[in-house]
Amino acid sequence: MTTSDVLPGAPPNMEAIQAKFASLQQKYTEEAAKRFRSDGTSQYVNLADAKNERIHDLGRDPWVDHAALNGQTPAVKDGGKYKFVILGGGYGGLIAAVKLIEAGLVNGPDDLRIIEAGGGYGGTWYWNRYPGLHCDVESYLYMPLLEETGYMPKHKYSTGLELREQAERIATKWDLNDKALFRSEITECRWSDEEELWNLGVTEDRGPEEGKRSLNIQANYFLVLSGVLTIPHVPKIPGLEGFGGEMFHTSRWNYGVTGGSQEDQTLTGLEGKRVGIIGTGATAIQVVPQLAKFAKEVYVFQRTPSSVTWRGQKETDPEEWKTKIAYKKGWQQERRENWDTFLNYAAKPGYPNLVADGWTEMPAYAAVIGSPTFGIIEPTPEKIGEHVGRVLMLDIERAEKVRGRIDEIVKDPKTAAALKPWYPVWCKRPTFSDEYLQAFNLPNVHLVDTNGKGVDSATTEALVVDGQEYPLDILVLSTGYRSPGYGALNPAKRTGIKIYGRGGRSIDDKWEEKGASTFHGIVSNGYPNFFFGPFGQFAQSANNAETLEVAADHMVHFIKKAEEKVGGLAVIDATNEAEEGWAMEALKRAGYFASLTVCTPGYMTLEGEFNKPDESPAEMMKKARMGLWSEGILSFMKLLDEYRAGDLEGIDVNPRKSR
Structure with missing residues (x-):
């Protein structure tokens, strides 16, 4: 690594940083080795x-x-037929429901139902109520539909209670309170080739006195948006x-x-x-x-x-809210994109930092969520090594500050030493x-x-x-929680649902044979009218609510445009050619995420299983298909916008024959 390899925005004291580089890599390797366990995720x-x-x-x-x-x-009757069934009553499911309603796709009383495991709306904010709970992303960015609900968060970082209340506020505003079957799980879903409907097996837990109730319902469109960290x-x-x-x-x-x-x-x-x-x-x-x-x-x-850095919690100033934050139509999306620009290591000198939080001080986090700055990394040992070296170099100054801050705050030297993180920021x-x-x-x-x-x-x-x-x-x-990468991002493994598509084919069998198989990360060939949460072959942000909204917009686009095309209920399926072409895009970008190979075991690396060196080429290829869009979420949103200007390329659309 020489100074000519330094990226724009890298710290000026490169010679001193390079002197530390080799010893730091060795320290990271030693600390990761201490934590590696052969049982991987099965240790839990x-x-x-x-x-x-x-x-x-x-x-x-x-x-x-x-x-x-x-x-x-x-809310759900045994034998009921619904146009849309959404699994998940957290922010993902609520955002999707609102998008469907606002797109004019929900018209009748039986058009929309939500199945949720908890006893109320909120998802992670329903379950997590521990003392001290706040969101770690600025609430003005994270809390969904702020502009539409007209709500002003009380603090820069909202409490868990306030975040749950926003979920309930959304449900009330869009008349969803009688549309959810709480305390319920979907255990099996089967596509009927004859009826062109999804048959869903639902189990409702009605408590110790009444026990469990089994229901069978049907849906034209089935959307799985049950969150990322859901299984403790x-x-x-x-x-x-x-x-x-x-x-x-x-x-x-x-x-x-x-x-x-x-x-x-x-x-x-x-x-x-x-x-x-x-x-x-x-x-x-x-x-x-x-x-x-x-x-x-x-x-x-x-x-x-x-890795612990400063927070900077403060109350929301109503005047600042009106004049500098929520001051125009589209303000929340503008603020999100500004924040993403820093996280994607794409901010040019002089670019305004609207959020100015700890996240925007860690450009190397782009190693795990993508950046347009690095381009496509060729899958050769030399090019991958150069890339990993670059992002490690980019993280050194931040990492030194984090460890130095511990020495400044913690009085006991032994405790301070033990609290120091020895891994890059993205791990x-x-x-x-x-x-x-x-x-x-x-x-x-x-x-x-x-x-x-x-x-x-x-x-x-x-x-x-x-x-x-x-x-x-x-x-x-x-x-x-169980790692979101569990089951190679197979939506059936992630949710615990048995999913059978055309011809009764299990999606587990498809994933086992090919690895992650999607078009744009949200649909899979052979599973018509089935849409699932954006994890692999998609883009990610540290702001999960934003990622969910990007996915919901794209799902609704597919459905609305397909229905306009056929003049009513549609059967929507990705073509095999489009799906494999999209997998090639993930494979092409897999080298970018080699930065995970230097990480200490944890949920980001499937407790080290992601980094196993002794896998066959076929298994490594399947794993590489799980990759994200390596240019970052802003680049991905631009790609989706350009795609949506077209005519559903890569999607087979037919009118539903059985009405």
């Missing part, structure tokens, strides 16, 4: 799949009001099920144990208690300072430290807090660093790390 158990009753019960819905829901007229899991720690104290997952917070509520986070139940928390990701960063305020002792069990979702690092200066907060190994075991009274027991009264599991 998904709560819903757990055989042990206590572990399984950690996934139960603590918020649902079964009596109230059972007293309502069910816990590590397989020997003896965990026998721990004698209280225990819960952060996505199912137990205020009955801690005291307080989402509205009043005064955790009086922690007084005099020894509390342990496993995990130091984006959730724990927010939880730990709240535990520290009330618990007698807090033990933070760390496998891999997070784990970066975090933002003005309280987390400061909490380790409190006398009742203790870091238990496991040196990359995790907790060894649990007893009835304690967790055990490196032979030492840590007695606890309460254990909080901040251990995250």
Whole structure:
């Protein structure tokens, strides 16, 4: 690497940075090796799949009001036929529903239904209600449909409660409150070649008194928008099920144990208690300072430290809101695109930074979400090595600042050293807090660093790390979710639905044979009128609400244009040629994401499974088909706009024969 390789905007002190480069790479490699496990994702158990009753019960819905829901007229009837069925009542499903309504595609009372696993709208903001919860993306960017609802967020970073309330606000404004079947899952969907409809098997959990109800419904169009991080899991720690104290997952917070509520986070139940928390990701960063305020002792069990930078929370100034933020039509999209320009490492000198947050100070995050600056990376060892070297160089200055900030804040040198992240910014979702690092200066907060190994075991009274027991009264599991890359981004694997398309072919069989197979990341040949959430072969932003909105716009375009073309209900299917051509676009860009090979194991790399070196060429090819649009989301949106100016190229459209 020479100074001629430096990209525009790289720091000026390149010689000093280059001197650190080799030793830093070695340090990253050593730290990643500590955390690699041969069992990969199987080191975790998904709560819903757990055989042990206590572990399984950690996934139960603590918020649902079964009596109230059972007293309502069910939104979905057994044997009912609906034009649109959407799986997911979080932001993704709600955005899609609004887009369908606004496009004039929903007209009758039975045109739209939503199936949602939770007891209400909100998705991740329904499930997650832990103390300290805020969005890590500016709420003016993240909170969907702000312009349409006319809502002004209270703070730059909204609380979880406010984000859930926005979901409920959307449902009310667009008259969706009687359109959702809550507490329900779709277990199987089959395309009928004769009726040209989807047959959906639904299971509704009506609570302990009434049990479960099975329904069979039909849909002309089936949209799966059930989120990214939806399946909570816990590590397989020997003896965990026998721990004698209280225990819960952060996505199912137990205020009955801690005291307080989402509205009043005064955790009086922690007084005099020894509390342990496993995990130091984006959730724990927010939880730990709240535990520290009330618990007698807090033990933070760390496998891999997070990268923590400043947050800068502040109340929304109504005058600034009216004159500088929500000051014109289209302001939210303009603000999103401005922010994306920085995250995609595409901001030219002098380009205004409207958001000015921690995200916009980490250009190397583009290594995992794409950038137009780097171009297509040739799939040769030399070119891939150069690319990885460039983005590592681009991250050095930020990484040094993050580690230096820890030394400035954390008083104990040993604790400060253990809290330092030794991996590039794109390997784990970066975090933002003005309280987390400061909490380790409190006398009742203790870091238990496991040196990359995790907790060894649990007893009835304690967790055990490196032979030492840590007695606890309460254990909080901040251990995250199944990786969104699970099942090679197969929508059936990701949701747990058995999906059968034309001729009864399972989508599992198709994915197993070919790998990720989509057109534009949202439809798959042989599965007509089936649209699914944008993960592989799409573009991504650190702002997931934006990604969901881009996908919903494209889904609605397909449906609206197809119906206009045939004058009514349509059968929409990607051609095999278009799908394979699109897969080639993903393969062509796969070299860009080789930057993940330097990462410590985590959910971004399927706990290291993404980086296995001993796979066959065929398996490596299938894995490469999972790739994202490497030029970033702004480039991708431009591509979609240009496509939508045409006539559904690559899509077979026919009128539905059976009415």
